[in-house]
Amino acid sequence: MKNKPSSNIITIGLAIFSMFFGAGNLMYPLYVGLHSGANNMYGMFGFLITAVLLPLIGLIAMILFDGNYEEFFGRLGTGIGKTIIFLCMLIIGPMIAIPRIVTLSHTMIAPFLPITLLQEVTTFSSFVFAFIFLGITFLATFRENRIVDLLGTVISPLLLLSLFSIIAKGIFTGQEIIHISALPWDAFVANFIRGYETLDLLGGIFFSSIVIHILKNQMGGMVGMNRNRLAIIGLKAGALGTSLLAIIYIGMSILSLYHGHDLTGSGDLFRILTFKIMGSHGALVIGTAVLMACFSTSIALSAVIADYFQVHLFNRKVNYELSLLIALLLCVPLSTFGLDAVLELTAGPLLYIGYPVLITITFCNLAYKLFNFTPIKVPAVATFIAALVSYFYL
Template identity: 30%
Template sequence: MRLSSLAIIWSTGIAIFSMFFGSGNVVFPLLLGAQTGNQITWALLGLTITAVGAPLLGLLGSVLFEGDCKRFFYRIGQLPGYLAVMLILALLGPIGVMPRCFIVAYGAVKPYLPDLSLFIFSLIAGLVTLVLIARRNLILPVLGYFLSPVLLLSLVVIMITGIAKGGPMVSEPYSSFMAIKEGIVVGYNTMDLLASIIFSVSIWLLLQEKLSIKDDKDIKTKLIPTYVWASIVGGGLLGLVYVGLSFSAALHSAALQNTAPEQVLATLAIHLLGSKLAMVANIAIVLACLTTVMSLAVAVVDVIHVEVMNTSLGKKLSYSYGWMMFITMVITVIFTNLGFAAIMAFLNPIMSVCYPAIIVLTVCNILYKLYGFPYVKMPVYSTFVATLLYKGFTMG
């Protein structure tokens, strides 16, 4: 393999890792490790399926559609596809991932400012985010250049220390099947499959430029082989982080008992590194969460702004970009104050029902692009209905 090809593979793989790596990718493996204890190996198998395999599959499918999420979803029908895109944007934005980031940031601050309420923190975080968004072209690259190495280094230190100092794992009442199932559900909660489809355009543009993609032949001979190797790099890095964090939490689950989900990383860092050294990691967590919210807010509002302005109602109301950003942050602050558990209780049923159908849609779209497979509506809707009936049966 030529050096230039290796460089493209590694740069794309790291871009894939950076695209998926966020606060949820840190918190949920820790929660899984603390919860499943000595069954963590089986749980990681389930997590790998839905938090690594499914997003990489979704990214391939959406890249084959040139990063156009509307074309990707419109294959199930224009109205259902449009509603799916708007719902996913809301979940990745102000009613799901964005408030979850604020809560995780609050969890990192809480040990050092115990009297600070979530309400006050969310107001401050919302205002700071709005100010930073106004200068995002300057701030995001600087923070990204400085922040990513600090955060990753902090996590590596926590993982190595956690595994080196770990004691025996607590025996949890999970069978191997139950542990795999728990890992699959936790993988849903990362919501990376949704992110891979909505925000895939950056990976498509990178591969298109680096490989000079011009036609379908180039896609099959250049793009897919490069993407497969790059996904091994990006997915492998993500998997290593999951393994390290999950085992660290499983080996120190006693220290994490009765810890709020958003405070698990901060508690583990203090337990392993001490209060002063852990402060560096916690500052990195707070900044990472804020930059994630900034990036998501800009991406979500950009799409919604275009969609609303293209409607007759949007033209009559003359929505401004600034007001839409302000409203987005207000909704984010409101949902933040519901708390982590309430947000997850709201998201879990949606993810559990929708994820299998979106995976089937992804597979159908890949087969369509590569082999002309014509069927999509029947497989997707059948999967959705079957999952909905199964969830209703198990909950009843």
């Protein structure tokens, strides 16, 4: 693969798609159609801005920083930068993202599981499921240099095949669209904010470090002389991955628009809706879609957090494998709290105050690399104050 840049682009592009497309991404696009009705176009436009365009911008900005998130956040000051990185790691790791993946996957596939104990979602069954799920994640993430190949050549094709099968059948068997009274502007704003909950801007920033690291290894000694080439390959792969995201999101919103009658925005909406479309014989397709989506993002997030633990928390005194094990064990407690509890954390002030600040930092850093725009502290503080006031008082 070292001598075939086009193969790199396709493999890494598919890997980027599967990294982004996790548990929440099986829910939130369905909510767009379900809550927007005839104004689905406006709702999806808002959602695509924050769930596709922003992650791509974050990826581009991070590529310009050569995948170095310390330098990316360090422009705010060393102490502040390290604090923000630590908070981001909590969000994408044991505090929100990985527990959400575990609880949502259990909720969605519980009826299909062969073990009777796991077919009902309880605290104990969630504990057992979390150990099984995270154990498999550990085995898949154990060899760090194989992650992109695993995601790009195995998990992504299976995920895309299962999703396209569901979407295609759903479109061809569509009923009358659901009737929702949402106005175009309301649909746009609601789903613009809903895109925050995918957490994919964080993914764009932190996944890029994995992609760049692997791409450098594949290109070998050429990288020092061909940094522009590395950036171009990364950008093309990012564009491919996020384009696939957009296509799937649009298709999924159409599914809920035409098949979402009498359904609510619950955590198992994807399973209920796809059963309605595929019938009982579609269990294999549904299960494949859920597991591939959940494992792909779990693997990528775990690799990012393990690398952070090894390098920054343990100062390389602990190897990658032990760092990975510790990171995954820290994800177990919240994974037993149930889906509703984890989703409440996702929609909390940490996200709705922190995410606008992260957006501002991303745009300031992009402008810094492209146009030598140096201000970052004042815009970040101003955004923080505005978001704080908006969340608590408006």
